[in-house]
Amino acid sequence: KNQVEQSPQSLIILEGKNCTLQCNYTVSPFSNLRWYKQDTGRGPVSLTIMTFSENTKSNGRYTATLDADTKQSSLHITASQLSDSASYICVVSPASGGSYIPTFGRGTSLIVHP
Amino acid sequence: DTAVSQTPKYLVTQMGNDKSIKCEQNLGHDTMYWYKQDSKKFLKIMFSYNNKELIINETVPNRFSPKSPDKAHLNLHINSLELGDSAVYFCASSQGDRTNYGYTFGSGTRLTVV
Numbered sequence: 001k002n003q004v005e006q007s008p009q010s011l012i013i014l015e016g017k018n019c020t021l022q023c024n025y026t027v028s029p030f031s032n033l034r035w036y037k038q039d040t041g042r043g044p045v046s047l048t049i050m051t052f053s054e055n056t057k058s059n060g061r062y063t064a065t066l067d068a069d070t071k072q073s074s075l076h077i078t079a080s081q082l083s084d085s086a087s088y089i090c091v092v093s094p095a096s097g098g099s100y101i102p103t104f105g106r107g108t109s110l111i112v113h114p
Numbered sequence: 115d116t117a118v119s120q121t122p123k124y125l126v127t128q129m130g131n132d133k134s135i136k137c138e139q140n141l142g143h144d145t146m147y148w149y150k151q152d153s154k155k156f157l158k159i160m161f162s163y164n165n166k167e168l169i170i171n172e173t174v175p176n177r178f179s180p181k182s183p184d185k186a187h188l189n190l191h192i193n194s195l196e197l198g199d200s201a202v203y204f205c206a207s208s209q210g211d212r213t214n215y216g217y218t219f220g221s222g223t224r225l226t227v228v
Contacts, residue, residue, distance in 0.1 A: 034216055038155075043220050044204075044219050046216050089157070101172075106154065106155060107156075
């Protein structure tokens, strides 16, 4: 069964600090992994997409890594800002399967305090 | 603005009522989705339409009936609402029916059944 597990479930950090969010998956065969940011009261917005051959991808202060061998990904946030307070969702898409339904993680809730 | 827009943003209704949620996208995408996000923030796919044709229909009670009059619109009608239907419903779209393309989500409709 395809699963995506994220940790920690929630995280509180001070503004300016760095943090790393984890995503482990069992989706196979693997197509791609996306990190989404969901602000309170809004829909998720894609931050990064990574395919099998990519190890690292950055989007501003967000850097995602992927280890396809261990089926792990991380999202590193540098110099956090108050606006980074949100839920971060890891989504893994299969490379085959009739409907190509992606598997969503339950998200990590990040709170950045001043 | 190019976007996925859904109405209403909030919907409070009594058990047993019938209600509809509307979704429109002006991104030129040919695939649209309905997702349900429960109180624990877990996003679960309900339906997917590609060029007005139903391609994904997950295990959803038949009280839920999607309708796609054209590829830019996907509405969700819910009959005989139950307390357990309370959730945030997200519409999304993508280019192509393969999730490699990623989703653009609407801002959500918070449905509360009392």
